[in-house]
Amino acid sequence: MPQVSRFTGTNFICKESPFGFGIRFFVAEDKSVFVTLQFDEHKEGGYRIVHGGAIAAVLDEAMGTAAFEAGSPGYTATMSYSYRAHIPLSQDVTIRAWIEKQQGKKVFAASEAVLADGTIAVTGTALFIASEELKQLIEKYPYTPEDKD
Amino acid sequence: MPEFQFTGSNFVSGNWQNGFGLVFENIDGEFRASYRFAEHQQGPPHIAHGGALASLLDEAMTAAAFRAAQEPAFTVNLNVNYRSPVFLGTEVQIRAKVHEIVGRKITIFAEIKLADGTVATDATGLFIRLSGGK
Numbered sequence: 034m035p036q037v038s039r040f041t042g043t044n045f046i047c048k049e050s051p052f053g054f055g056i057r058f059f060v061a062e063d064k065s066v067f068v069t070l071q072f073d074e075h076k077e078g079g080y081r082i083v084h085g086g087a088i089a090a091v092l093d094e095a096m097g098t099a100a101f102e103a104g105s106p107g108y109t110a111t112m113s114y115s116y117r118a119h120i121p122l123s124q125d126v127t128i129r130a131w132i133e134k135q136q137g138k139k140v141f142a143a144s145e146a147v148l149a150d151g152t153i154a155v156t157g158t159a160l161f162i163a164s165e166e167l168k169q170l171i172e173k174y175p176y177t178p179e180d181k182d
Numbered sequence: 183m184p185e186f187q188f189t190g191s192n193f194v195s196g197n198w199q200n201g202f203g204l205v206f207e208n209i210d211g212e213f214r215a216s217y218r219f220a221e222h223q224q225g226p227p228h229i230a231h232g233g234a235l236a237s238l239l240d241e242a243m244t245a246a247a248f249r250a251a252q253e254p255a256f257t258v259n260l261n262v263n264y265r266s267p268v269f270l271g272t273e274v275q276i277r278a279k280v281h282e283i284v285g286r287k288i289t290i291f292a293e294i295k296l297a298d299g300t301v302a303t304d305a306t307g308l309f310i311r312l313s314g315g316k
């Protein structure tokens with residue numbers, strides 16, 4: 034059974050809508066993370082479709098959570114997204130993220146957003162720089178969306 | 183013919199209660215805005231979420247793409263580099279400018295600068311305009 038990640042997420046992603054996206058990520062046996070969500074009208078970009086920035090934000094957080102699950106949470110250094118298909122509002126989208134490789138402090142992650150019919154709508158990659166300080170902070174105070182600082 | 187207007191997305195240009203409430207100024211085709219990130223846009227402690235920064239850059243680039251193409255355009259590829267953290271509550275400047283247009287492809291540069299002029303985040307975007315173009 035997949036467990037919910039101990040990393041409860043950042044304000045920007047995990048607070049309830051309209052501010053956040055109201056999500057928590059699940060962890061699969063292979064340590065990849067996933068969640069299925071629907072984007073509401075507050076995340077609209079083009080007419081009735083999800084804003085590219087909103088998808089980028091959720092995939093960034095998913096990859097960051099995968100880095101945490103791999104034992105190396107860090108700060109995003111670069112990220113890159115390819116948008117292949119529009120994601121309509123109010124329809125199920127499955128987000129998946131996993132770690133491709135680690136070289137010292139560099140953590141390379143990949144992610145995708147998949148529509149209900151199996152279409153891969155967006156793919157993303159990111160490089161995180163692992164931070165021991167951030168790891169300790171998360172272990173000590175797993176962020177909660179209610180946290181003020 | 184009246185200029186094609188970019189009205190902004192719900193997500194970024196919507197009012198502050200649900201969006202970021204961002205308002206762009208168009209200076210000779212360069213789209214600029216200033217912004218202060220708030221608590222609900224936090225990623226790591228005291229720092230704006232990378233996705234929030236990417237969202238503003240994407241929106242700024244979309245505004246520039248719309249103006250250059252005189253029609254809607256969609257993000258096809260977005261690359262973002264994070265050079266220094268953006269702390270919550272500090273004022274930043276966002277700007278986006280079209281680099282080139284080739285057929286349906288529009289390439290755009292955007293950046294977020296701190297008050298002292300440091301480039302905190304920069305991005306390139308590839309956009310595809312809705313119709314075939316010229």
